[in-house]
Amino acid sequence: xxxxxxxxxxxxxxxxxxxxxxxxxxxxxxxxxxxxxxxxxxxxxxxxxxxxxxxxxxxxxxxxxxxxxxxxxxxxxxxxxxxxxxxxxxxxxxxxxxxxxxxxxxxxxxxxxxxxxxxxxxxxxxxxxxxxxxxxxxxxxxxxxxxxxxxxxxxxxxxxxxxxxxxxxxxxxxxxxxxxxxxxxxxxxxxxxxxxxxxxxxxxxxxxxxxxxxxxxxxxxxxxxxxxxxxxxxxxxxxxxxxxxxxxxxxxxxxxxxxxxxxxxxxxxxxxxxxxxxxxxxxxxxxxxxxxxxxxxxxxxxxxxxxxxxxxxxxxxxxxxxxxxxxxxxxxxxxxxxxxxxxxxxxxxxxxxxxxxxxxxxxxxxxxxxxxxxxxxxxxxxxx
Numbered sequence: 001x002x003x004x005x006x007x008x009x010x011x012x013x014x015x016x017x018x019x020x021x022x023x024x025x026x027x028x029x030x031x032x033x034x035x036x037x038x039x040x041x042x043x044x045x046x047x048x049x050x051x052x053x054x055x056x057x058x059x060x061x062x063x064x065x066x067x068x069x070x071x072x073x074x075x076x077x078x079x080x081x082x083x084x085x086x087x088x089x090x091x092x093x094x095x096x097x098x099x100x101x102x103x104x105x106x107x108x109x110x111x112x113x114x115x116x117x118x119x120x121x122x123x124x125x126x127x128x129x130x131x132x133x134x135x136x137x138x139x140x141x142x143x144x145x146x147x148x149x150x151x152x153x154x155x156x157x158x159x160x161x162x163x164x165x166x167x168x169x170x171x172x173x174x175x176x177x178x179x180x181x182x183x184x185x186x187x188x189x190x191x192x193x194x195x196x197x198x199x200x201x202x203x204x205x206x207x208x209x210x211x212x213x214x215x216x217x218x219x220x221x222x223x224x225x226x227x228x229x230x231x232x233x234x235x236x237x238x239x240x241x242x243x244x245x246x247x248x249x250x251x252x253x254x255x256x257x258x259x260x261x262x263x264x265x266x267x268x269x270x271x272x273x274x275x276x277x278x279x280x281x282x283x284x285x286x287x288x289x290x291x292x293x294x295x296x297x298x299x300x301x302x303x304x305x306x307x308x309x310x311x312x313x314x315x316x317x318x319x320x321x322x323x324x325x326x327x328x329x330x331x332x333x334x335x336x337x338x339x340x341x342x343x344x345x346x347x348x349x350x351x352x353x354x355x356x357x358x359x360x361x362x363x364x365x366x367x368x369x370x371x372x373x374x375x376x377x378x379x380x381x382x383x384x
Contacts, residue, residue: 198219214233313366
């Protein structure tokens, strides 16, 4: 279906690393969610100085007793685009990653804990990078390859700090990775993927059909265009190449705090959702990034659409996002059965209270939306 662009959103600027460009209410409800290899629904959220694991055997209708991810309390970043993340090692172990804020503003360490199958206690968390400078290591994500390699990716400011010491200009931050070959117990020395990333937007991760991790992030192209870049990652975490993934040419000296979503369908086609300004209008967009440009780009939702996620199974896609109408948060969606060429709109849920960013999930060839609401807790919606 065709989707018409709406009027520009109303933007606010907060004092967060060159500014925070946002136009929806933000709530500290950051929750990771995923289906495990056993078919159960797993969710991780913050409770004081702990991350807490919740497991449901019945698609969220009830939950087991919670399990602490980190036994010893510590600072945990869990708000907006700074989310805990879940993945499963090839031996079935549950891996949870998060950012631990440090004393200086906007600094942090990337942490990871592992829960072995059949056990009830997580291993003590580790810091995945060897650099221990009190600088930005934030906005992490992780993915597990079929060969068992665990790749953790994050935003890092060591190169910005080095440039500052040399009194040289440096755009934004950088993207770094660390890779584990033993299921997340130990990590090799971190590697740089790219210079000049945006500072505060989440990083999307997916896997090509051959299992190779693919990362997509908001990039700062010269002089200050905050479009997106995409890279396939080698087994050591370095990029095969870095390509421009979007071409909206949004020039802004501020961080939108809205990172992209990415999925790869059964034919190897990459599908992405992202927020940008185009022709003077702020919108969430969908498109298929290729080395020669974006195919099929369309606006998604209205002018207040935000924080979209995307998932695929075969040629079927689901896009979910939140949209604030001035009174209520709405969970809306699009579904395509032909690889993103045509879409059907879905009105999924609403809440009068705060809400987290939604998650698009897949299990057994079926698509779901996971949405945490302040007044209703965790909710899982099967997408028709």
